[in-house]
Amino acid sequence: ILRGSVAKPHLKPYMASLQMDGQHVCGGFLIAEQWVLSAAHCTEETDGKLFQVLLGAHSLTEPEPHKRLYQVRAQFPHPGSNIHNNKDDLLLLQLEEKAELNADVRVLPFQREDRDVAAETVCEVAGWGTIDHSGRRPDKLHQVERPVISRDVCNHRTRHDGTITKNMMCTDSRRMDTCKGDSGGPLVCNGVAEGVVTAGSRVCGNYKKPAIYTRIAPYAAWIDSVMASADE
Numbered sequence: 001i002l003r004g005s006v007a008k009p010h011l012k013p014y015m016a017s018l019q020m021d022g023q024h025v026c027g028g029f030l031i032a033e034q035w036v037l038s039a040a041h042c043t044e045e046t047d048g049k050l051f052q053v054l055l056g057a058h059s060l061t062e063p064e065p066h067k068r069l070y071q072v073r074a075q076f077p078h079p080g081s082n083i084h085n086n087k088d089d090l091l092l093l094q095l096e097e098k099a100e101l102n103a104d105v106r107v108l109p110f111q112r113e114d115r116d117v118a119a120e121t122v123c124e125v126a127g128w129g130t131i132d133h134s135g136r137r138p139d140k141l142h143q144v145e146r147p148v149i150s151r152d153v154c155n156h157r158t159r160h161d162g163t164i165t166k167n168m169m170c171t172d173s174r175r176m177d178t179c180k181g182d183s184g185g186p187l188v189c190n191g192v193a194e195g196v197v198t199a200g201s202r203v204c205g206n207y208k209k210p211a212i213y214t215r216i217a218p219y220a221a222w223i224d225s226v227m228a229s230a231d232e
């Protein structure tokens with residue numbers, strides 16, 4: 001998160017850190033006791049290995065009462081996701097066991113009504129992604145509030161030039177923005193997860209390249225079907 005602030009510890013108990021070999025790679029969030037939602041492009045550099053999922057954390061390194069690293073039983077990238085564009089950029093992770101829910105570990109409801117969030121709505125996004133242009137990575141969770149911008153503005157030829165589909169949404173990226181490592185985290189508007197951070201043009205803090213999110217509502221049926229069909 002560029003030019004945001006350190007989050008209040010454990011006030012976003014749905015946040016997950018997707019880790020590989022003990023390193024934070026991407027964000028994610030708890031959508032059910034045994035399921036985390038994130039972004040498919042986070043698996044681009046993992047060579048087919050499974051993530052581990054850290055829940056209940058504020059600091060990535062310090063001991064905290066309800067912090068726990070969960071093994072992943074299976075990963076389900078959306079079948080339409082690919083490395084060439086941001087389409088269907090969702091990843092479902094089934095934890096090896098149900099997460100123990102407590103004050104620091106809670107499920108976040110996601111939007112099921114497929115209707116655009118109004119432009120100018122101020123939403124919040126959090127993550128352990130880079131916090132400055134030298135790529136510094138934080139130990140503690142950061143957050144930032146950003147206004148939604150309309151798909152028409154986001155699709156302007158000087159912005160994302162028509163690549164923003166009805167399954168995507170954008171927020172203003174002037175100075176404060178999401179960045180590398182924030183992918184997979186939720187865009188939370190009025191207490192509900194409306195979107196999942198995607199890397200988009202992989203630039204940060206440039207107002208000409210608004211932040212892009214995969215809208216969740218259009219994928220509610222896919223999410224439900226994967227959770228229902230996965231084995232015990």
Ligand SMILES: CC(C)CC(=O)Nc1cccc(-c2cccc(CN)c2)c1
Nearest residue numbers: 044178179180183198199202203204211
């Ligand atoms: C395997 C993946 C972690 C590779 C990757 O995603 N790289 C990367 C590099 C630069 C910016 C970003 C990035 C992320 C989230 C939002 C944005 C744009 N605000 C950029 C993402």
